[in-house]
Amino acid sequence: MRALLILIGLAALVVVGLMSVGLLKLNTTPGSLPSVAVQGGNAPTVKADMATLSVGTENKTVDVPTVGTTQKTITVPTVQLNRPEGNSTAQ
Secondary structure, three states: OOOHHHHHEEEEEHHHHHHOOOEEEEEEEOOOOOOOOOOEEEEEEEEEEOOOOOOOOOOOOOOOOOOOOOOOOOOOOOOOOOHHHHHHHOO
């Protein structure tokens, strides 16, 4: 039940987000209630205009730097810990 509510909430957020950035536009026409006679009414019509997205590839020539490694001997700092003899907690 929670998962269904989460999915509905996420779907609503996506629709609101798309509408806020102009990628989704909903054009609606008002419907009418059915008359008292046994005749049906008109359901509202909705036309959704969505933005289109084209994805593709193209070949371009770009400069790519080359990286190499070399071995070199350098002096690096070291750390050594010398505990005092009488304050050992391990047995």
